[in-house]
Amino acid sequence: KGFVTELYKIERETMVDSLKYNGTLWSANSAIISAQTQGEIREVLVNEGDKVKKGDNLIQVDVDKLIAKKSSVIKSREKVSSQLQYANKKKNDYYSDNSILSKLEALEENIRYNEEELEKLNRLLEAGAVASSTVDGATHQLELLRIQRDELSTTINEGYDKISSEVDVLSKQVGEIDGNLNEMNLSISDGNIIAPFDGKVTSVLVSKGELLSPGKPVLNIEEVSNVVAGADVGEVDLIKLKQGMKAYVSIASGEQIYNGLVKYLSSSINPKTRLGELEVSVDIPADEVVLGASAQITVLLTEEENQILIPITAIKSFGNNDFVYKQADDEKVYERKVELGKRIGDSYQVLDGLEEGDIIAIRNVSSLGNGVSIYTIPKEED
Structure with missing residues (x-):
């Protein structure tokens, strides 16, 4: 056969x-939701595995204590704000209303006068009209005045820097207090911890009646x-x-x-x-x-797209050449040289040698030869 x-x-x-x-x-995207302020949990509104929408209430918090704390924080802000206002006034008026500045101006005037006198003495020394000791004494006196001037100027600048630093510290304190107040207002406005995005609750870490503190994790959402x-x-x-x-x-x-x-x-x-x-x-x-x-x-x-793929079992190789067995009209198969491309799983891409509609042998090709007769076994249906 x-x-x-x-x-x-x-x-x-x-x-x-x-x-x-x-x-x-x-x-x-997952998030560990943490408490922002202190308060007792009134109700936990979700369970592990629940799906939630952005803005859904997750946990209700008792905010009565938070309201009382807010009043205390407001008083603290008023005190710090008053201190800041006073410090700013001192800073703005420092160079225009400071008695120590008049001393500096007097020293500067005295230095200029002594510099002029020293110039006169140097000319007289050259003319032999005064002793060198007189010039040395005037020079020493001028150096002392300049030292006093530099020390006083440093003191004035350090005083200004100190006030400026105080203003910066107080300004930062006011900013921090305002930030805390904003957070308190947000928490007090609805007394709830809400979902930041649509998601699924993967764990609940707190229970009703528990006291929350800032930063404490309460649940996870993915x-x-x-x-x-x-x-x-x-x-x-x-x-x-x-x-x-x-x-x-x-x-x-x-x-x-x-x-x-x-x-x-x-x-x-x-x-x-x-x-x-x-x-x-x-x-x-x-x-x-x-x-x-x-x-x-x-x-x-x-x-x-539009590629020819054949099972790897259809290929027979001789040296560097690859062949398949193509069925002819006389029910025999004949060797056909093919050029192969990529291997994709259990198949090879054929670049040249076969056309759509060709029929090839894909089983027992090692036993086939050029021009041999073949017969096929019908496939068993499932």
């Missing part, structure tokens, strides 16, 4: 070169409208991947495939594991998101 084989009809198709990874679905699928990637693959590449993601909870894009690639690899990180942003409806679920990630490296 001939040699047993299986036949394959050539059809042009889209050639997709891709890389696949097993990863995990997580939120690209955004479900902004999710990524992450996976570890080998160093060889990392070189092939680029940000913006198309990707497909399926999760373990269903057969639905979601579109995605490569969002992040680590710029380095772990020297111990030789792995880098891949993150793919995934377009998943919020009600279908299962954070922490297993994810199968397929990243498309290239996509070429």
